Amino acid sequence: MSLLEVTDLTKHYPVRQGIVMARQVGTVRAVDGVSFRIERGETLALVGESGCGKSTTARLVLRLIEPTSGTVRFDGQEVSGAALRTLRRRVQVVFQDPYASLNPRLRVGETIAEPMEVHGIGDAKSREARVQELLRLVGLAPFHAQRYPHEFSGGQRQRIGIARALAVQPDLIVCDEPVSALDVSIQAQVVNLLKDLQRQFGLSYLFIAHDLAVVRHMADRVAVMYLGQIVETAPKRDLFAAPRHPYTRALLRAIPHPDPRRRGQVTPLGGDVPSPMNPPSGCRFHTRCPFVQDICRKEEPVLRDIAAGTRVACHLADTLPPFEAEIGEGLSAVATKRLALYAAAKDRRASGIR
Amino acid sequence: MSPLLEIQGLRTVFRSAGGDIAAVDGVSLEVPRGRTLGIVGESGCGKSMLSLSVMRLVPPPGRVAAGRVLLEGRDLLTLSTSEMRAVRGGQVAMIFQEPMTSLNPVHPIGLQITEAMRAHDPRASTAELRDRAIAALERVRIPAPTRRYDEFPHQLSGGMRQRVMIAMALACKPKLLIADEPTTALDVTVQAQILDLLRDLQAETGMSIILITHDLGVVAEMADEVAVMYAGRVAERASARDLFGSPQHPYTLGLLGSVPRLDEDRDRLLAIEGAVPPPFALPQGCRFNPRCPFAIEACTAAQPPLEEIEPGHFAACIRAPVESAVELAR
Numbered sequence: 037m038s039l040l041e042v043t044d045l046t047k048h049y050p051v052r053q054g055i056v057m058a059r060q061v062g063t064v065r066a067v068d069g070v071s072f073r074i075e076r077g078e079t080l081a082l083v084g085e086s087g088c089g090k091s092t093t094a095r096l097v098l099r100l101i102e103p104t105s106g107t108v109r110f111d112g113q114e115v116s117g118a119a120l121r122t123l124r125r126r127v128q129v130v131f132q133d134p135y136a137s138l139n140p141r142l143r144v145g146e147t148i149a150e151p152m153e154v155h156g157i158g159d160a161k162s163r164e165a166r167v168q169e170l171l172r173l174v175g176l177a178p179f180h181a182q183r184y185p186h187e188f189s190g191g192q193r194q195r196i197g198i199a200r201a202l203a204v205q206p207d208l209i210v211c212d213e214p215v216s217a218l219d220v221s222i223q224a225q226v227v228n229l230l231k232d233l234q235r236q237f238g239l240s241y242l243f244i245a246h247d248l249a250v251v252r253h254m255a256d257r258v259a260v261m262y263l264g265q266i267v268e269t270a271p272k273r274d275l276f277a278a279p280r281h282p283y284t285r286a287l288l289r290a291i292p293h294p295d296p297r298r299r300g301q302v303t304p305l306g307g308d309v310p311s312p313m314n315p316p317s318g319c320r321f322h323t324r325c326p327f328v329q330d331i332c333r334k335e336e337p338v339l340r341d342i343a344a345g346t347r348v349a350c351h352l353a354d355t356l357p358p359f360e361a362e363i364g365e366g367l368s369a370v371a372t373k374r375l376a377l378y379a380a381a382k383d384r385r386a387s388g389i390r
Numbered sequence: 391m392s393p394l395l396e397i398q399g400l401r402t403v404f405r406s407a408g409g410d411i412a413a414v415d416g417v418s419l420e421v422p423r424g425r426t427l428g429i430v431g432e433s434g435c436g437k438s439m440l441s442l443s444v445m446r447l448v449p450p451p452g453r454v455a456a457g458r459v460l461l462e463g464r465d466l467l468t469l470s471t472s473e474m475r476a477v478r479g480g481q482v483a484m485i486f487q488e489p490m491t492s493l494n495p496v497h498p499i500g501l502q503i504t505e506a507m508r509a510h511d512p513r514a515s516t517a518e519l520r521d522r523a524i525a526a527l528e529r530v531r532i533p534a535p536t537r538r539y540d541e542f543p544h545q546l547s548g549g550m551r552q553r554v555m556i557a558m559a560l561a562c563k564p565k566l567l568i569a570d571e572p573t574t575a576l577d578v579t580v581q582a583q584i585l586d587l588l589r590d591l592q593a594e595t596g597m598s599i600i601l602i603t604h605d606l607g608v609v610a611e612m613a614d615e616v617a618v619m620y621a622g623r624v625a626e627r628a629s630a631r632d633l634f635g636s637p638q639h640p641y642t643l644g645l646l647g648s649v650p651r652l653d654e655d656r657d658r659l660l661a662i663e664g665a666v667p668p669p670f671a672l673p674q675g676c677r678f679n680p681r682c683p684f685a686i687e688a689c690t691a692a693q694p695p696l697e698e699i700e701p702g703h704f705a706a707c708i709r710a711p712v713e714s715a716v717e718l719a720r
Contacts, residue, residue: 371636
């Protein structure tokens with residue numbers, strides 16, 4: 037049994053015009069029939085560009101908003117009524133903006149203890165001990181409990197957000213772009229921390245991100261969204277080595293590599309994302325797809341199994357030319373050697389030997 | 391051929407109760423003609439303040455305290471206000487990260503482009519300016535430019551707005567374009583379109599570009615020369631090929647190790663410990679020393695000068711190259 041099972045989830049927002057005699061003039065299909073599962077200890081990444089519905093999906097999973105239709109089953113139970121209370125404890129969230137997601141008037145200790153108070157876990161004394169433990173877990177010091185959020189940097193605030201999420205021992209943490217607001221050196225610290233915590237506590241993550249390199253580093257499985265629908269889902273290795281959907285390919289080709297020897301391999305995808313109020317007929321990607329055929333404009337492709345663990349919503353998935361993965365040479369030999377020296381020197385410092 | 395722009399010993403300070411705080415502290419750089427200089431660094435490294443100093447747009451109470459900014463030999467810092475105004479948007483233009491806040495929401499975009507053109511060419515007729523603005527929109531590959539001319543910023547997508555900003559910036563055919571994180575707010579597919587456009591326009595016009603970014607991928611894709619900045623100073627400077635092929639400064643190594651790569655599996659990222667120090671609490675000696683795994687006593691004594699380690703490759707680190715530093719310790 038999967039830890040989380042999402043079936044045919046939709047969220048439509050009515051668009052109204054007029055003030056007194058408001059009438060509905062359209063529907064924004066923010067999430068339109070999304071299904072996926074997350075196993076225990078697994079990280080599923082939900083990727084896509086802005087407006088594709090990935091954050092709305094996260095909010096639906098958390099029940100911060102009500103779905104128009106579809107079901108969310110957590111640990112075998114459909115989430116509604118009394119089950120919602122359990123979900124609220126066992127599913128936690130880490131938000132994107134560490135500046136907006138902490139209450140500036142609460143001490144960090146109070147912020148981290150709040151979920152335990154809400155769920156009636158422990159007494160004041162045991163909660164305090166737990167806060168100290170959590171701060172150490174995320175790489176902060178116990179005395180930080182007395183400080184206020186403004187005294188911390190962005191990376192440290194994100195650590196506080198993670199400590200708060202861990203406080204009630206959740207099974208699943210929804211991470212909504214947890215590192216995209218951070219500088220690269222800090223981003224790496226937080227990504228490492230999330231991976232360490234997953235190993236230590238067997239956590240599952242629903243990892244929402246737009247940065248495919250970070251996703252490749254974090255995820256076990258990846259689901260790619262476009263205009264409110266999942267267009268491809270596959271184990272990480274398969275998705276990056278042999279992406280099936282033209283949109284996934286376009287996303288991968290658009291990323292510039294940190295390697296000047298690979299300059300010029302970036303291929304831009306033409307056009308803009310169409311409006312979710314008036315999505316294209318047939319396949320929603322057909323307006324920008326380089327492989328488009330007549331059938332794509334008429335019939336909507338369903339998400340179908342195409343290989344073990346891989347599902348694609350594309351009429352032409354079987355006939356597309358193989359993806360020429362432009363495998364880079366990686367870092368130069370000199371750079372690799374120096375990075376290894378850097379890592380070794382860092383480990384020596386960390387263990388206190390100079 | 392002499393470089394288009396030479397920055398020499400630039401120092402930009404902010405006045406505070408405890409004395410002057412330097413956001414840019416002794417930076418020297420060159421921008422070759424027709425080429426792209428990438429400036430990389432994390433927030434707070436002074437990269438944006440550097441570009442604002444070149445444009446003489448440092449917000450008060452900040453000011454440029456020392457140095458020279460030579461555009462084809464002419465020091466921009468000594469120009470009168472009106473002479474500088476002619477340079478801005480004329481010879482040097484700038485685009486910013488946030489195309490929404492850089493455009494005026496209550497005016498159609500056509501008007502905003504012609505406004506800039508009129509400032510530099512007051513005698514041109516309205517009809518002529520309109521034609522030129524439509525041509526400018528066409529040049530940045532905006533579909534149906536005649537219709538877009540009368541549209542407002544909110545009617546455009548983020549990528550289209552950045553195209554409008556580029557059209558405005560290039561309206562007076564500048565020799566230098568300063569692009570401060572031009573694609574940071576955009577999706578990857580749109581970023582790829584904008585980078586492609588910038589490269590084509592550079593080939594067309596022969597302009598130089600200063601590209602400021604925190605994204606090593608964007609730098610590797612676009613820049614000919616790269617300067618890595620840390621806490622207001624240049625830590626390392628080299629051609630893009632040399633910088634990625636033979637990174638010297640430990641900070642550059644840390645940045646390269648922090649970035650997850652699409653072509654490599656690594657279990658853990660090589661993060662840099664700690665955070666960038668704020669300009670009012672800089673460490674003694676080398677500014678990177680508290681975070682540097684190779685730091686020794688001498689690193690806390692004095693600021694290391696930017697030295698040529700390989701031909702054309704400069705690094706401000708007494709421990710570089712790091713393999714010799716490690717061998718010495720053995």
